[in-house]
Amino acid sequence: MLAEQTILRIPGPTPIPPSVNRAMNQPMIGHRDQETKSLLESIKHRLKPIFGTKQEIMVLAGSGTAGLETAVVNTVQPGDEVLVIITGAFGERFAKICQEYNITTHLHDVRWGNAAEAQAVSELLKKHPSIKAVFATYCETSTGVLNPVKDIAEAVHTNSDALFIVDGVSCVGAVETKMDEWGIDVLVTGSQKAMMLPPGLTFIAASNRAWKVIEKNKQPRFYFNLQKYRDNLENNSTPFTPAVSLLFGLEQVLQLLESETLEKVYQRHQVMMNMTRAAFKAMNIPLLTSDPAASPTVTAIKPEDFNPEDLRNIIKQDFKMTVAGGQQHLKGEIFRIGHMGYCSPADVLQSISLIEIGIKKIGKDITLGRGIQAAQEVYIQQL
Amino acid sequence: MLAEQTILRIPGPTPIPPSVNRAMNQPMIGHRDQETKSLLESIKHRLKPIFGTKQEIMVLAGSGTAGLETAVVNTVQPGDEVLVIITGAFGERFAKICQEYNITTHLHDVRWGNAAEAQAVSELLKKHPSIKAVFATYCETSTGVLNPVKDIAEAVHTNSDALFIVDGVSCVGAVETKMDEWGIDVLVTGSQKAMMLPPGLTFIAASNRAWKVIEKNKQPRFYFNLQKYRDNLENNSTPFTPAVSLLFGLEQVLQLLESETLEKVYQRHQVMMNMTRAAFKAMNIPLLTSDPAASPTVTAIKPEDFNPEDLRNIIKQDFKMTVAGGQQHLKGEIFRIGHMGYCSPADVLQSISLIEIGIKKIGKDITLGRGIQAAQEVYIQQL
Incomplete structure (x- = not known):
């Protein structure tokens, strides 16, 4: 095998x-020097179109989970009631963080592979009028679902005064995101997915409504204190x-996204999703999610007559493909x-x-080339 | 398009x-320091299996053509008669270099796309008994032909005392090469093909017979003087x-080749050739060369009903593929x-x-996926 x-x-x-x-291999600079200030200034303006916001986007050194915990500890405190929408493992993570901090946590548990429905969220909010924040996952990485956060935001704001807090880790930068227009109050993402970077950064922005809550929130927090970052x-x-x-x-990622244009980036991800889905449909191998629930960044396949682990092992062995x-x-x-990300x-x-x-x-016993043919036609x- | x-x-x-x-990005070292000596010592032993020789392999800073010219100016001089086997543009280059130095140059001109035949070489050597060197191309890059250098070497040595000098630029490191066993007197290759490096190095080795000629050769040469390198x-x-x-x-390329093993490297190139050829046969698009004449490193396709330039333009535009x-x-x-090289x-x-x-x-109007299917089956x- 090619070493x-x-x-x-x-x-x-x-x-x-x-x-x-190459950009990351530049010589280290002092983190309080003018070079770093210039870097941060360049970055902060250019991140905003990706979030679809006029708010400042704060960049923390930490993984996506650090971003999710930052969202929780800045917006809620023990005694508060929240609703967590769970469509997979990352919805569960939001719930676990809330529970760790003794937040009263209502769950909207959706069958894995399905998307959350705004209507169900509306009903839960009517049933529990004290809910102060609703947590949702934009793309649920564990199932390949893209949840309808725009519709859910509308449901939240129509039926409550709760903040709407979204984990966008596995899709922001690859799918259209309009934080301000849709009414997302806190949006979090990470560096290692559509942002084409190694893990290690988390990005977070808050609406004016959210900032009012954050400023009054008594939850102890030091490294995750968003006011300090702002x-x-x-x-x-x-x-x-x-x-x-x-x-x-x-900074170089932003250069690449700007040179391709966000519109074309989003279109490329749509086409990659459609190619992938068409290929497995042509092979008669079931997809976990329906077309309307599918994410442009990740596709889950649920074969009926072979073991996915056998497939994963053989492509790893033959092609070092993971x-x-x-x-x-x-x-x-x-x-x-x-x-997603640096993928064509x-x-x-x-x-x-x-x-x-x-x-x-x-x-x-599949016919070789059939999936490829379907994907080529989509392209x-x-x- | 993905930037x-x-x-x-x-x-x-x-x-x-x-x-x-990454290896090339190491800090510069003094070219007369011990670090460079250690590097050269490590390299010189490890290159030998690639050439299939016990001779020293000299590494010059220069392109493949510098290596070809080095082969010429070290082995022949004005007044000498040589035979150049031409199966494409790189055979012609050997002839042009010989002619530039006023060497009497006999040509064995083979139709482009075909391989040279040892029998024809035997006949030419019998006809011109003063020929002192025979120049051949192992892989003719311009046509995708792999010439039977083992058979030609035998023809040369059976019918003459001429040196047999081979341009191995576009295949050595990807196909089996037994310089000593086959009787190649001078073998040249370059860095930018199967050796997986940028252009800028040429590699050259000579047999004991060749060294005797080189030592006596009066042709003026300074940078290209092989004795100095030896x-x-x-x-x-x-x-x-x-x-x-x-x-x-x-040094890192050698590490990669050793870790894969040369046997597996050669097998990989054979399979890549077979996959490529099977794909175009399945699409009913003619190949320039016959199966026995084909090189494991490059395949030439000669379509009958579309313009190859249109194809090259569209894949460049759509995929930045060249x-x-x-x-x-x-x-x-x-x-x-x-x-070839870093290709799987x-x-x-x-x-x-x-x-x-x-x-x-x-x-x-082709059926999409058909070529892929044939290549997948070969794999x-x-x-």
Whole structure:
């Protein structure tokens, strides 16, 4: 096997563009020097279109979970009631964080593979009028569902005064996101998915409504105190040492996204989703999610007549290609293909052609090339 | 389009493995320091299996053509008669270099796309008994032909006392090469093809018979004087400043080749050739060369009902994928796909799936997926 080549198609971390790797290799600079201030100033303005917001976006050194915990500890405190919408493992994570902080947590548990429905959220809010915040996941990485956060935001604001807090980790930067227009009060994402960076940064923004809550919130917090980040950002600084190399990389990521244009980035992800889904439909291998619930960044496949782990093993062995397995009760039941960030239709075609070989080699009698053909047709029609 | 992604599938320069790029980024060292001596010592032993020789392999800073000229000026001088076997543009280059130095040059001109035949070489040597050197091309990059250098070497040594000098630029490191066993007297290759490095190094080795000629050769030469390189190499040094970064990279390339094993590297290239050829046969698009004449490193395709330049343009535009066109009288008649060096069966599948889309988009009514299917079947049967 070709030494060293790896094909990473998990839903994050995702491959790093070469120019981003080069940018991250710049010599270290002092984190209080003017160079860092200039870097932070350049970044802060250019992140806003990705979130669809006029608010400041704070960048913390930490993983996506650090961002989710930051959202919780800044907006709620013990005794508060919240609603957490769970459509998979990352919805559950929001619930666990809330429970850790002794927040009274109502759950809206949706069958894994399905999207949450705004109507159900409305009903729960009517039933529990004290709910102060609703937590949702935009793309549920564990199932490949893209939840209708725009509709849910409307349901939240129509039926309550609660804040609407969204985990956008596995899709912001790859799908249209209009934080201000849709009424998202707190939006969180991470660096290692559509943002094409290594793990290590989390991004978070808050609405004016959210800031009023945050300023009054008594929950103890130090590193995760968003006010400190906001106050420092006014002077193009950070309260604690920023992850400088990742910021170098982020500046280059912004350059790449701007050069492609966000509109084209979102279109590319739509086409990659459609190519992937068309391929498995053509192979008669079931998808976990329906077309309307599907995320442009990750696709979960739920085969009926072969073991996804056998497939994952053989493509790893033959091609050093990695796709993700299932989590929790979907372990061994599904596999998940990431198609986000530094990933192109050409990469999707490669992934599918290798998966076809893998499926054949583990003994399922498929017609080779059929999935590829369907994906090629989608490409020709849609791009 | 995904900013920055490029898919380079020309027959050299070829993609650089990430670890080789990292190796080349090491801090510069003094070219007369012990570090450089250690580097040269490590390299010189490890290159020998690639050439299939016990002779020293000299590494010059220069392109492949510098290596070809080095072979000429060290072995022949004005008044000498030579035979140059021409199967394409790089055979012609050997002839032009000989002619530049006023060497009496007999040509064995083979129709482009065909391989040279040992029998014809035997006859020419019998007809011109004064021939002192025979120049041949192992892989003719311009046509994708792999010439039978083992058979030609036998013909040369059976019928003459001439030296047999071989341009191995576009295949050594990707195909089996037994310089000593086959009787190649001078073998040249370059860094930017199967050796997975940027252009800038040329490699050259000579047999004991060749060294006797080289030592007596009166042709003026300074930078290209092989004796200087040999004498310096005894002390793990070079007569002129070596291309240090490329040597850093070369050390890592050797690591990669050793970790895969040369046997597996050669097998991988065979399979990539077979996959590529099977794909175009399945699409009913003619190949320029016959199966026995085909090179494992590059495939030339000669379509009858579409313009290869249209295809090259559309895949460049859609995918930033580059394949090569034809040279000289084959310009506009063929396109050439490189599949050597840092290239895998997975990459071949990607290339073919993109070329299928390109062919469809320029208006030829092909069945998508058919070429891929044939290539996938070859992969499953052969690897």
